[in-house]
Amino acid sequence: MLAFYRRLYPYKSIFGWLNHEHAPTKRFTHREWAFTLPPDTYVRYQSFADAEDLKKQVCQLNPTRFEIGPVYSAKPRDRKTVRAANFTPQLRELVFDIDMTDYDEIRTCCSGADICKRCWAFIAAAVHILDHSIRDQFGYKHLLWVYSGRRGIHLWISDKEAMELTDEQRRALVGWLTVIQGGKEMRKKVNVRQGSKPLPPGIQMALEPLGPIFHELILLDQDCFAEEEGWETLLQLFPDPDVVRGLRAKWEVKPLSSEAKWEDVKNMTKAGKDQKTHDNIKAAMEDIVLQYTYPRLDAEVSKHRNHLLKAPFCVHPKTGRVCVPVDPSTIDRFRPERVPTVSQLLRELDEAGASAGGEAAAEHHSDWQKTSLKPYVDMLDRHVAALMDETRRAKRDAGPDRSW
Structure with a gap:
């Protein structure tokens, strides 16, 4: 040294x-x-x-x-x-x-002090979002x-x-910049809106670039919802018990990829029995994207x-x-x-x-x-x-x- x-x-x-x-x-x-x-x-x-x-x-x-x-x-x-x-x-x-250990509950490739190319993508996503948010919202x-x-x-x-x-x-x-709050015992970590009302403008701006990241990183690469523990955690983030029962009944029958499960969620949104159910599912989906990809x-x-x-x-x-x-x-x-x-x-x-x-x-x-x-x-x-x-x-x- x-x-x-x-x-x-x-x-x-x-x-x-x-x-x-x-x-x-x-x-x-x-x-x-x-x-x-x-x-x-x-x-x-x-x-x-x-x-x-x-x-x-x-x-x-x-x-x-x-x-x-x-x-x-x-x-x-x-x-x-x-x-x-x-x-x-x-x-x-x-x-x-931003520390990788804060992503341990959602990354599937490594844990603790270990880090690889795949889970570095969580840090990369955080850098993209935080860098743009700070420059755009605060002018630094x-x-x-x-x-x-x-x-x-x-x-x-x-x-x-x-x-x-x-x-x-x-x-x-x-x-203002903190979206993810709560320890491992708290399932839902995103509480930045009232009910199904729109997200605050700054967070709504971040949601658009996070969509592709969620698809590539969470659904395809990490495949976070493939195993029962992962998809049960996902289901706990939906407020409508009828939606949860319907999805669980389907996913318990045969194994599906995370991407396929997310398609099921999208279909539930389209088939919402009323506008309120549709809005609640859509809001829950946005919060899930934030919970899995927004900077911690x-x-x-x-x-x-x-x-x-x-x-x-x-x-x-x-x-x-x-x-x-x-x-x-x-x-x-x-x-x-x-x-x-x-x-x-x-x-x-x-x-x-x-x-x-x-x-x-x-x-x-x-x-x-x-x-x-x-x-x-x-x-x-x-x-x-x-x-x-x-x-x-x-x-x-x-x-x-x-x-x-």
Whole structure:
């Protein structure tokens, strides 16, 4: 790990992403960092002057991972010298966390920590929907998606308006985006409408792209309703007992695919005995599509400015994979098992050094360019460039006065 931190971790890019400018500002100097040290020590309220200061401390501590928190009103390392009332979080990226384990009750290919190409499609669907919803409904532009290193994905939103949100505003925003609620004991997890009334506009917009995803992922690939446990769960999501009895009677007679069972549900809608029954079944079907395909958010991660989240380009201790940025437009083609690992990167670095005749740069600032980490750092750098462009425009428009 120490070789990775010394030669490959992109400190300059991380600095630019958090700071939004080339020269250090409070967005970086007043930022909290937390380190996990072996065997099980957690060190919080660290802060640094610039990228080199961060690098020096990381290499000295050699942590198993480190996390990023908010920008405080004072430097976190000086918090004991200021009154508690004067040490408060001021700015924080709006963050989201989506974890594969929240899909365990519906995915049929893997469970727990395991992940494969098939169940990654749940994460891909969540990225598509959440990325579009946030851009369309809230107008945010600076979204950075980061693979967690094992079985999930994080989203960091760096727009000025997002960073300035209060905890109350964050709770309201997350509440608006949260559709799936309840633990394993709760069968129906979608309760965002009154009776059979239309869905809220934002959720209705998401429903259209989720239809094909539901068909391909839930009905065909995962075949979620093929086994009795799966289709019994499905039946419990319909409010009309006559509909449930009719479907159960048919499905108990002979095995049917999930696709065939869903066709039966559609036919029940067409054959509804009255308009109310028709509307109830249609509403239940929409809620089912949402329950099986809409993003499952860990809402607590997003509600508070003082929440800490693992830094991009950290290494997951169990997989050895680097937490790399992900392009939402190509998320369907992303494969977690192809993400570079520390051992792979160090091997690539050794091979690059050997091919160069053993010459080594004195500073190692760009060693990542010689490895398969390069496209991921380049992706972050493009994100940073857009942030810095916007900061320059905002400063030009606002004049010389600035506090952050």
